[in-house]
Amino acid sequence: MSFIVRKLARTADGREIVRSKSYNRPQLTVGRGTDSDIHLPDLAVTLHHAMIRLVGNGQVEISATAGLPVVVDGNQTEHVTVNAIGGADVRIGSHDIRVSAGDGDEAGQVILTVERVGAISNSSEAKEEVKVFSLASVIPGKRPLAWTFVIAVLAIFLAWPLVASFQRSDPDPGAARPKSFHADQMWSSGALSQVHKGLENDCRACHVNGGSSVKDEACATCHTAVHDHADPARLQVAMGKGGIETRFKRTVNGLFNRPPGRCVECHTEHEGATAMPATDERFCTNCHKDMKGRLTDTKLADAADFGDDHPQFMPTLRMVSAAGVPSAARVSLDGKPTENNGLKFPHDVHLSATNGIAQMAKMLGKGEGYGQPLQCANCHRRDATGSSFVAVDMEADCQACHSLDFDAVGGTIRTLRHGDPAQVVADIRAFYSSGGQYRAAATQGMERRRPGAFTNRAVAVDYAQGQVGRGGTADSAIRAVFSPGGACFDCHVVKPTGNARVPFAVAPVALTKRYMMKGWFDHAAHDTERCESCHAVKTSKLSSDVNLPKIARCQDCHGGQDAHKQVPSSCAMCHDYHRNDFAPLMVRSGKVRGKAAQRLDDKSNERAAGSDDPS
Amino acid sequence: MASKADRQKTTGRTRHSDHESFLRYRGFLWLKIAFAASFLAILLYGFNHVEPRANGGSAYGYIMGTIGAGLILWLTLLGARKRTITPGRWSLKAWTSAHVYLGLALIVIATLHTGFQFGWNVHTLAYALMMFVIISGIFGITAYSLVPQELSANRGETTQVQMLDNLRMLDRQIHDAAQPLNHDEAEMVQYSLNDDPFAGGLIARLSGNYPKCGTKKALDLIRAAPGRESGYGNDALDQVETLLERKRSSLSRIRKHLRLKALLEVWLYIHVPLTFALIAALFVHIFAVFYYW
Numbered sequence: 017m018s019f020i021v022r023k024l025a026r027t028a029d030g031r032e033i034v035r036s037k038s039y040n041r042p043q044l045t046v047g048r049g050t051d052s053d054i055h056l057p058d059l060a061v062t063l064h065h066a067m068i069r070l071v072g073n074g075q076v077e078i079s080a081t082a083g084l085p086v087v088v089d090g091n092q093t094e095h096v097t098v099n100a101i102g103g104a105d106v107r108i109g110s111h112d113i114r115v116s117a118g119d120g121d122e123a124g125q126v127i128l129t130v131e132r133v134g135a136i137s138n139s140s141e142a143k144e145e146v147k148v149f150s151l152a153s154v155i156p157g158k159r160p161l162a163w164t165f166v167i168a169v170l171a172i173f174l175a176w177p178l179v180a181s182f183q184r185s186d187p188d189p190g191a192a193r194p195k196s197f198h199a200d201q202m203w204s205s206g207a208l209s210q211v212h213k214g215l216e217n218d219c220r221a222c223h224v225n226g227g228s229s230v231k232d233e234a235c236a237t238c239h240t241a242v243h244d245h246a247d248p249a250r251l252q253v254a255m256g257k258g259g260i261e262t263r264f265k266r267t268v269n270g271l272f273n274r275p276p277g278r279c280v281e282c283h284t285e286h287e288g289a290t291a292m293p294a295t296d297e298r299f300c301t302n303c304h305k306d307m308k309g310r311l312t313d314t315k316l317a318d319a320a321d322f323g324d325d326h327p328q329f330m331p332t333l334r335m336v337s338a339a340g341v342p343s344a345a346r347v348s349l350d351g352k353p354t355e356n357n358g359l360k361f362p363h364d365v366h367l368s369a370t371n372g373i374a375q376m377a378k379m380l381g382k383g384e385g386y387g388q389p390l391q392c393a394n395c396h397r398r399d400a401t402g403s404s405f406v407a408v409d410m411e412a413d414c415q416a417c418h419s420l421d422f423d424a425v426g427g428t429i430r431t432l433r434h435g436d437p438a439q440v441v442a443d444i445r446a447f448y449s450s451g452g453q454y455r456a457a458a459t460q461g462m463e464r465r466r467p468g469a470f471t472n473r474a475v476a477v478d479y480a481q482g483q484v485g486r487g488g489t490a491d492s493a494i495r496a497v498f499s500p501g502g503a504c505f506d507c508h509v510v511k512p513t514g515n516a517r518v519p520f521a522v523a524p525v526a527l528t529k530r531y532m533m534k535g536w537f538d539h540a541a542h543d544t545e546r547c548e549s550c551h552a553v554k555t556s557k558l559s560s561d562v563n564l565p566k567i568a569r570c571q572d573c574h575g576g577q578d579a580h581k582q583v584p585s586s587c588a589m590c591h592d593y594h595r596n597d598f599a600p601l602m603v604r605s606g607k608v609r610g611k612a613a614q615r616l617d618d619k620s621n622e623r624a625a626g627s628d629d630p631s
Numbered sequence: 632m633a634s635k636a637d638r639q640k641t642t643g644r645t646r647h648s649d650h651e652s653f654l655r656y657r658g659f660l661w662l663k664i665a666f667a668a669s670f671l672a673i674l675l676y677g678f679n680h681v682e683p684r685a686n687g688g689s690a691y692g693y694i695m696g697t698i699g700a701g702l703i704l705w706l707t708l709l710g711a712r713k714r715t716i717t718p719g720r721w722s723l724k725a726w727t728s729a730h731v732y733l734g735l736a737l738i739v740i741a742t743l744h745t746g747f748q749f750g751w752n753v754h755t756l757a758y759a760l761m762m763f764v765i766i767s768g769i770f771g772i773t774a775y776s777l778v779p780q781e782l783s784a785n786r787g788e789t790t791q792v793q794m795l796d797n798l799r800m801l802d803r804q805i806h807d808a809a810q811p812l813n814h815d816e817a818e819m820v821q822y823s824l825n826d827d828p829f830a831g832g833l834i835a836r837l838s839g840n841y842p843k844c845g846t847k848k849a850l851d852l853i854r855a856a857p858g859r860e861s862g863y864g865n866d867a868l869d870q871v872e873t874l875l876e877r878k879r880s881s882l883s884r885i886r887k888h889l890r891l892k893a894l895l896e897v898w899l900y901i902h903v904p905l906t907f908a909l910i911a912a913l914f915v916h917i918f919a920v921f922y923y924w
Contacts, residue, residue, distance in 0.1 A: 057806075057810055059817040059820055059824065060817075084814075136824065137824035139798045149791045149829075151892065151893050151896040153829060154831070154835075155900055161903075162906075162907035168908075169915065170911050170914075170915070173753045177919070201752075202751075202753050204750070204752055206750055298682070
């Protein structure tokens, strides 16, 4: 028995070269060392790597001699016996030694076929030049990347939100959606305004039907009390046909089923988490500028800009016909209108700094709330909103001077009942029937109290009682109180009735609570001004004077929306599109007031800081 | 061409050539058109008063959005256009020139379309993807104008195949020279031979940094090997060390080549896939706007 070692090599064109050598000995050494029988020029092979030995019966023993295993038929081993007839593959380093039994001439010999199967180095392996040098070998291809991205984008940003949108099963747009993230929020183009913040995760509260624009019905789900600006048909007429741009826009909107005049045209949303923005002046002037030309039967005057194209104010004034029937009408201040509120009241006399009234106010003193010549605030008091005034009240605002006291019983002052002529008549009659004929009732009006001794109640009553000696009857006293110089007549319009029980009637007094019914004026916002800087009451002799400032006075500070005035004022500052009785949205939302208040706060803080500063 | 004449005057070393790059095509025709379009868009934006603030839903916004979407689709078609070869007026060069400059104009058009309203939503996603595509394009243009010179300077006169063959030859020499070495030393050499010169991921390619380089490791180990004799030729490892040093220098040239090629190629791996992501996002953007209208 012996070995035949066949070394296979390949030429560059792949042809096999075989070199055979016979060994007539029972064992062969394998290694990189040049003294090895089977020399493997392979750095992965040790100098003396293995031993191949015949053990008889065609059995071949393979043993590793350097402590490094060999791989026989795929199994790592240091010692194994194989049958040459069955054959075996021995892998050492990059070399393969095939063990087989010879046949024919070579029968009975073990043939070891040695071949290098691995390249000598990594770079020597076959490499696709174009690929390895390009980036394509280290990065996924553009096409798979593109597909991955497209599928990811469509799945996350289209499919997921669509599913979320359909999952809003509750068809009632007013029903709230659970407060959590819903994928269709990713479609939101911006934060909602503060008032609508609660709807942020509930797209379909407003966008009720996919693919269809937001309709007014969606708004009306919550905004049940808002009514139209005007008849929608008239609104369309007032808008006019518009220029090419407007007509084109309307055509496009029509194509996409976006009817004109929807709430969202003015109330734009997704513009950031701010207060609902005040309506731009253009939305008003679109129609109200030159509106008479289109809506010929309108009673409204054209208006385009507060600064230079706004009609004179037309306050609602109370009139009384000759027959005594009251009515109200809007009259322009340009016509120097008068009103009839039923009261006699000269402002000029009351506001004089020097006359008797001024002296009396001084005499009444601070204890009574006076102490100085009369001020507006002595009679006119702000209402709870601060924007307007409560109606002047006889008892609270006039009676400190215009006393209705007429008798004193054991230190208790008796007073004629204001607002009830029948009671006044009855009280005076009662006074005389109970011995009053010996002391005349104190029924004088403005003559009664004078500066000096007459300024306190006890003295006044004494004075009345001093009249006893002059005698008198109930009827004459009643006549006196309702006649010139009498307590009622001085302030009221009195007419005889011909009725013996209640011989006189007082015309009703109706003080105007709000003159500008179509516009809003906020007194609190004008606290920096004095009353008389707008209301010329110091020269007003009659209560029929309408002491309202004309628009020119307002225009001193206020201009149009884009005017370079102290206070640029868009329409929305005074007018509310939806015509409710409250302040316009712009004022309510505190946008204007808020800024003014902030400025005042800042100023007062500055001042406080200045005075506290010890240096 | 005036621009070419100027160039010749100012840089004497530039050889005269009939070549006109796509950037300079017809005296920067498309640059001028892109500038004019951007200027017009900005001008209209300035005069267009949208209350309460500019947004994509205004008439101007819709117009800019439509133009922008159309531009994006047309710009994408360069990929199809470059695969068909036609001469003349609408040459690929003209098309590429327009692609570059109108793509840049898209920055202005799309930004004005947004009305500067951005948020964490699909609309801004589309915008962001578009900006990434444009920025990668700018990177590509820059790479195309700077890298090729460096690439050919590094390569000398050799081709890629020659670089690889050189490496293989060195490996054979190292392999042969290492035959007498004992097993431990042979193993050190194996680090170099078994190392794939093209291994390393994208980061290695772009940075040219290969910290796990087998040849470097083999060299370090051999230099630190115990019992080295001083003086060249006194030690069996000396020759191997020299060969490894040569291999390292050869590798560093290949790696610089790889890095420059990566810089030339990498932008397209962002530009193209992100373009398709952008088109998907653009579709969702338009769909969402009209779905929740």
